[in-house]
Amino acid sequence: MLEILAASYEQVRLWIQTPADLDYSRSLVAGLSYLDPSVEALDRELANDNDLDYVGVRLHAGIRALQHGRRALILAIDNRATMVGRDFGFPTVPRHAFEQISNRIHSDPPLQLQLPLRCHRRMAGTYPRPRGQS
């Protein structure tokens, strides 16, 4: 996956999740840059770089990218990602479908989410706004 991203983008920035990610990622591919391991750092990056995509296995990082108006591709590693792809039209691809991942990165399909918005509006007042949303 990292090789595909390195070949497709000018710069690949890794938002590390655990201390082991740093050494592990360096053993896989050279030339990565790194974000601080905090949600604030991710929000800053997504908010400030207008030419940034998100491609990765973290479902909610992908949702966050969409909230910030960034293009996102979620690599499905579990049932949650698969089902939001299937039920709501989220941009998801199985994590090992490398050809599909590459094709999706280089194509420009419309984002057509099918969310039950009427129901969302009814329930929106019952939950706090997600962080990063005004």
Next chain:
Amino acid sequence: MHELDALFKTETAPVQGEPFPHIVVDDYFRADFFHDLKEQFPQIPANDRPKNWARSLYWGDSTYEETLSARPAWQQLFDAVHSQAFVDYVLRQFKDLWHSEGCTISLEDARFISFCETRKDKEQKHLTEGEHEPHEIWSRLDLYQAWPGYRRTAHLDHRRRLISMLVYFDDQKEIKMSGGELTLHTSSLDLELLERLGAYQAPWALSEARSLWSKFSNVSNTGCPTLWRLTPEHCKSIPRRKGARVVTTLN
């Protein structure tokens, strides 16, 4: 070399995606062959399976080979599906789908092997005998006969199957049968759970709950609250073209 075309249609058909990838082919079997299969369908003796299950006859059962050898059409079908020609036909039909779903073996090398999956093995997660390479493909041809009272809960096909084909020989209207419809279930929590557990058939309680759930029409899957503000207007503002940089995460 089997002349599959003489028995059924081997042209590829468009794969449809919902509720899971499948093809629909009308008049799949050649009419005279289908007629012969129907005429020669055996009476299957009761066995020790639950009473509400269909009676079954599997390769490896003591009377299977004898039953088929006395019925030329069934022997012909057995020989046809146990052949490299059949594997080649299935590959032609589904290889693009399997590639797109992340299949990592070289499908061009797929070859048919003759292997009898026993009745005991069929219901187990792993085969007790026989080790095969990933590109070695085998087939099975099962016969089932259902009687009044037949009922099955939602179930998965076995994890060792690449494809399944069901052929029904009774016309529901013709024999004035009540019930007996085939229901295809979309992927859902209970079926996902079965798959993860390596199980095959949902317990009754789970199937009953599914049946009850299907009666509710005022329930909506709202997903996670983080999705709620992704309105169509917001989505229109998201660029469609690739950015210059990417942020990513590891598992």
